[in-house]
Amino acid sequence: MGDKLHVMIIDDEPIVGKRLKRLLEKEDFVVETFTRGSLAIEELSNKHFDIIITDLMMGIVDGIQILEFAKTSYPDVRVIIITGFGKKETSEEAFRKGAFDFIIKPFRVEELREVVHRAAKELKAG
Amino acid sequence: MQLKIWHKMIIGISIPALIALFGSLWTYEYINDVKDRHGYVQIADDLRENVLEVRRNEKNYLHYKDTDYFNYLIASINALNRSIKIIPPATIDEIGKNDFLLLNETATNYTALTERLHDNFRQEINSIEQVREQGKKLENYATTGKLSAGLSLNFILNLRRLEKNYMLFRDRDSFSKLDRALFQLKDLIPSCYECIPYVEAVRSLFASYEKSDSVIRELQIAGDNLEETTVRIAQRERQHIAWFFTKTQRFMFMALILLCAIGPLLVYKTASYIVAPIIRLTEITKKIAEGDSSLRAPLKEHDETYTLAVSFNTMLDNLQLTHHSLEKSLELLHEQHMEAEKRASLGFLVSGVAHELNNPLNNISLTAETMKEDLNELSTEELKEHIQDIVTQSERAKHIIEELLDFVGTRKSAVMEKLDIINALAESINLVANQLKVSHIQLKKDIHKIPVFIKGNQNKLEEIFVNIMVNAIHAMKESGELTIYAKPDVNEKFIIIEISDTGCGIPEKELKNIFEPFYTTKQHGAGTGLGLAVARSLVEKHFGDISVRSEVGKGTTFTIRFPLYEEENQGPVAVGRG
Numbered sequence A: 001m002g003d004k005l006h007v008m009i010i011d012d013e014p015i016v017g018k019r020l021k022r023l024l025e026k027e028d029f030v031v032e033t034f035t036r037g038s039l040a041i042e043e044l045s046n047k048h049f050d051i052i053i054t055d056l057m058m059g060i061v062d063g064i065q066i067l068e069f070a071k072t073s074y075p076d077v078r079v080i081i082i083t084g085f086g087k088k089e090t091s092e093e094a095f096r097k098g099a100f101d102f103i104i105k106p107f108r109v110e111e112l113r114e115v116v117h118r119a120a121k122e123l124k125a126g
Numbered sequence B: 001m002q003l004k005i006w007h008k009m010i011i012g013i014s015i016p017a018l019i020a021l022f023g024s025l026w027t028y029e030y031i032n033d034v035k036d037r038h039g040y041v042q043i044a045d046d047l048r049e050n051v052l053e054v055r056r057n058e059k060n061y062l063h064y065k066d067t068d069y070f071n072y073l074i075a076s077i078n079a080l081n082r083s084i085k086i087i088p089p090a091t092i093d094e095i096g097k098n099d100f101l102l103l104n105e106t107a108t109n110y111t112a113l114t115e116r117l118h119d120n121f122r123q124e125i126n127s128i129e130q131v132r133e134q135g136k137k138l139e140n141y142a143t144t145g146k147l148s149a150g151l152s153l154n155f156i157l158n159l160r161r162l163e164k165n166y167m168l169f170r171d172r173d174s175f176s177k178l179d180r181a182l183f184q185l186k187d188l189i190p191s192c193y194e195c196i197p198y199v200e201a202v203r204s205l206f207a208s209y210e211k212s213d214s215v216i217r218e219l220q221i222a223g224d225n226l227e228e229t230t231v232r233i234a235q236r237e238r239q240h241i242a243w244f245f246t247k248t249q250r251f252m253f254m255a256l257i258l259l260c261a262i263g264p265l266l267v268y269k270t271a272s273y274i275v276a277p278i279i280r281l282t283e284i285t286k287k288i289a290e291g292d293s294s295l296r297a298p299l300k301e302h303d304e305t306y307t308l309a310v311s312f313n314t315m316l317d318n319l320q321l322t323h324h325s326l327e328k329s330l331e332l333l334h335e336q337h338m339e340a341e342k343r344a345s346l347g348f349l350v351s352g353v354a355h356e357l358n359n360p361l362n363n364i365s366l367t368a369e370t371m372k373e374d375l376n377e378l379s380t381e382e383l384k385e386h387i388q389d390i391v392t393q394s395e396r397a398k399h400i401i402e403e404l405l406d407f408v409g410t411r412k413s414a415v416m417e418k419l420d421i422i423n424a425l426a427e428s429i430n431l432v433a434n435q436l437k438v439s440h441i442q443l444k445k446d447i448h449k450i451p452v453f454i455k456g457n458q459n460k461l462e463e464i465f466v467n468i469m470v471n472a473i474h475a476m477k478e479s480g481e482l483t484i485y486a487k488p489d490v491n492e493k494f495i496i497i498e499i500s501d502t503g504c505g506i507p508e509k510e511l512k513n514i515f516e517p518f519y520t521t522k523q524h525g526a527g528t529g530l531g532l533a534v535a536r537s538l539v540e541k542h543f544g545d546i547s548v549r550s551e552v553g554k555g556t557t558f559t560i561r562f563p564l565y566e567e568e569n570q571g572p573v574a575v576g577r578g
């Protein structure tokens, strides 16, 4: 099916990628996971993704950098930020830079699912 | 005594001035004296002039023997006497009483002699008249041949010639010729009665001549004496003046040397007397400026510098007071700052814990939810994997909590006891030996051979060393060299332990963060960032200190110091860990 939405998941906790990949594939998304920001950016430069779910606090390349890179390459891309609580400033910064929404760790599956579907709906409508 | 700088200066200047003043006064007195002496010389010269006038008249009188010249002589003698009389007695005292006494005496004597001489001369004239008269008579007798003895006219004429010669020359030769002739006459004609008056007249002339001559000699001697005395007086006064001049000259020279020598010395002394307290004050100011604020200016001189020193000291006191209160405020500020820093690091700790716990928690809940939703669809393999993930993440969370509790120190207190630190270090090395082998890391040891005792807890010490050594192993990844040094310092007060690696090193700006809790550069899950924070906290509980030096690309060295065990603090002591 050619109209399947492509999702990229970046989190240095490998379990997050594993669980979300399975979860979203069931919902008919094409999912790729990364634990390193640098590798994700590399992938982004030769492949188009519709939705990016990224952790904000990572080692060398963090969520904000991925957001910036993705938004300049594909203005249409929907970037969902996962973050630990209490990082209000970075969240606001992310919003200014075009983040689609936030999910705060630890998050419920339902929460994530709702945000991803909303993004998918917008994409399909747009 | 309140000696002001002003007074010091006056003293300093007035001493040389006084020397000069006294010198001048003395010289003035001398010059006055010399003036007097000059007057005396004048007097002596005048006297001499008088005496010379007397001598001149004396010569004339002796030559002409007449009354006029006698009067001249007497007049000049009187002039001399007057000159002597008008000299004031004080001057006479100054010039020399003896000389004047002699002068007076001689002058009086001279007058008397002159008068005697004058009488003699008159007698002489009589005698000469007598001789001439008797001579003529005798001549007449001879020419008329009335001479009884029949003396030849020639003999008589010869006699008269000798008589004339004698009267004319009055010398010894003519005298002896005449005398001989007279004796001849007496011998030849003892009975020449006509001859007797003539012979007697000549004999009386001889006598009066002789008398005059002796008086003249005396007179001349007296005249000479007069002359000598006046000359002596004048000469002495001249000598006096010359002597005064030499003396004055010498004195002036001395005074000059004295002024040259003492003047600068005095000026120097005065100057240093004035300047010394100022210099002292300056030195103290310098020292205070260098930081010794407890110094005070010495209150020595009682002059303006005293007042200056007093004000200076008051100023310093105030300054120190201000300094103290400033220090207090700073201390307070520092305390507040520390408090703020503590709060900040507590915040860091809390957020770190939150973040650290968030991840395993999120992993657990995510896995659990997935399981709940898809329980029927999951294969046994997949279920096992999910459950394993939950167990691992729970372990991870537990580990974080443990380390955190370790760090915060709420767990049971560790017993501190006398133990061998060398042994604790060796045990720690054993604990990492396997990891070293796996990572192909060489171990180099420079460790004290005999036990070194400190007060501590074996487990905690091992934790410190293991944490640091594990970090070193991580930094070197594959292969490298771990060096461990442990020896007491030279003063035997501390044990120094150095753990060095040849790993990646730590950037300068990160050095200050590495001991902070939750600071880590490792991947999530790989490190919590508590290892060094725990290590530092434990080192401090052992009254030691820990420091680090590092060079990126070359390696890192951690240095730990613990105080050695002291016998007086014996027995195990329970210390709350934290």
Ligand SMILES: Nc1ncnc2c1ncn2[C@@H]1O[C@H](COP(=O)(O)OP(=O)(O)OP(=O)(O)O)[C@@H](O)[C@H]1O
Pocket (backbone or CB within 6 Å): B467, B471, B472, B473, B475, B501, B503, B504, B505, B506, B514, B515, B519, B520, B521, B522, B526, B527, B528, B529, B530, B531, B532, B533, B556
């Ligand atoms: N020997 C070393 N060489 C290079 N970097 C080091 C060394 N020791 C510590 N570090 C740096 O300091 C950081 C903090 O170290 P620390 O031991 O506190 O935490 P961690 O090792 O990251 O995690 P944990 O020890 O809690 O598992 C490390 O992440 C690392 O970046």
Ligand SMILES: [Mg+2]
Pocket (backbone or CB within 6 Å): B467, B470, B471, B527, B530, B531, B532
């Ligand atoms: Mg560590």
